[in-house]
Amino acid sequence: MRHLMSPLDFSVEELDKLLTLASDIEKNPKKYAHICDDKRLATCFYEPSTRTRLSFEAAMMNLGGKVLGFSSADSSSAAKGESVADTIRVVSCYADICAMRHPKEGAPLVASMYSSIPVINAGDGGHQHPTQTLTDLLTIRSLKGRLNNLTIGLCGDLKFGRTVHSLIEALVRYTGIRFYLISPEELRVPSYIREDVLNRNHVSYTEVERLEEAIPELDILYMTRVQRERFFNEEDYVRMKDFYVLDKAKMELAREDMFVLHPLPRVNEISVEVDNDPRAAYFRQAQYGVYVRMALILTLLEVELPC
Numbered sequence: 001m002r003h004l005m006s007p008l009d010f011s012v013e014e015l016d017k018l019l020t021l022a023s024d025i026e027k028n029p030k031k032y033a034h035i036c037d038d039k040r041l042a043t044c045f046y047e048p049s050t051r052t053r054l055s056f057e058a059a060m061m062n063l064g065g066k067v068l069g070f071s072s073a074d075s076s077s078a079a080k081g082e083s084v085a086d087t088i089r090v091v092s093c094y095a096d097i098c099a100m101r102h103p104k105e106g107a108p109l110v111a112s113m114y115s116s117i118p119v120i121n122a123g124d125g126g127h128q129h130p131t132q133t134l135t136d137l138l139t140i141r142s143l144k145g146r147l148n149n150l151t152i153g154l155c156g157d158l159k160f161g162r163t164v165h166s167l168i169e170a171l172v173r174y175t176g177i178r179f180y181l182i183s184p185e186e187l188r189v190p191s192y193i194r195e196d197v198l199n200r201n202h203v204s205y206t207e208v209e210r211l212e213e214a215i216p217e218l219d220i221l222y223m224t225r226v227q228r229e230r231f232f233n234e235e236d237y238v239r240m241k242d243f244y245v246l247d248k249a250k251m252e253l254a255r256e257d258m259f260v261l262h263p264l265p266r267v268n269e270i271s272v273e274v275d276n277d278p279r280a281a282y283f284r285q286a287q288y289g290v291y292v293r294m295a296l297i298l299t300l301l302e303v304e305l306p307c
């Protein structure tokens with residue numbers, strides 16, 4: 001039985017296979033419409049979510065399966081003090097696979113140790129968000145036709161943004177990747193990502209504060225919001241929250257074939273005036289999240305695929 005805790009749980013070859021399956025699902029949805037008729041997905045979300053939880057549920061329903069779960073710690077017996085270990089033992093009696101989001105780093109990993117069904121980390125604190133990374137990889141591959149030889153700008157809260165940490169870890173395994181890390185000093189990427197991931201893999205990166213400096217160089221601009229829920233005090237958040245606003249004027253500095261991604265939710269960091277720019281790909285990205293989660297469910301459940 002396999003779980004998904006980090007994008008590195010899949011080799012590059014396995015990821016390639018998964019993304020190819022997701023693309024086939026996008027092209028031939030009917031082929032997969034009843035493949036999980038007898039399966040159930042549990043969504044155990046101890047932290048708020050729109051996209052991840054609903055796209056997991058849409059993914060299982062698109063496969064013919066059923067869904068059950070809870071959308072906040074308050075509406076589960078966690079509010080009475082039940083441990084994650086006990087909860088997953090019980091959920092294992094009700095479902096075939098579980099997607100779990102938790103504010104504590106490592107909580108889905110603990111769950112996987114006590115589970116008799118595959119557990120998917122749907123975001124743990126400021127640590128990892130592997131299914132967002134799968135979504136991002138599928139989006140980039142679909143839009144650019146490759147995952148090699150790309151210059152990628154990651155902009156915003158690179159300190160607390162778990163999607164950024166997971167994406168960097170996944171992309172360093174491809175050749176010819178160059179990063180621009182665009183953040184204010186206080187929200188720089190954590191030193192363990194710089195030392196253990198970027199430097200150790202000899203990946204080229206440049207840290208800059210001004211988005212205008214990096215944007216003309218980019219194939220992909222990955223915007224992120226400032227993670228209010230991870231700040232220790234509100235004052236610091238208020239000071240940082242509008243540091244970057246991508247607007248039409250900044251988009252004029254970018255290449256015609258650059259795409260803008262954002263894991264969403266957006267707050268102020270992308271002006272709505274950018275939404276109609278053909279290079280704004282963040283809502284398409286949310287759609288790719290359904291296809292890739294369908295592919296992931298099939299892979300972890302080891303479902304026999306149609307020809």
Ligand code: CP
Binds near residue numbers: 048050123264
């Ligand atoms: N991208 C993402 O994780 O969105 P949600 O928090 O709405 O699930």
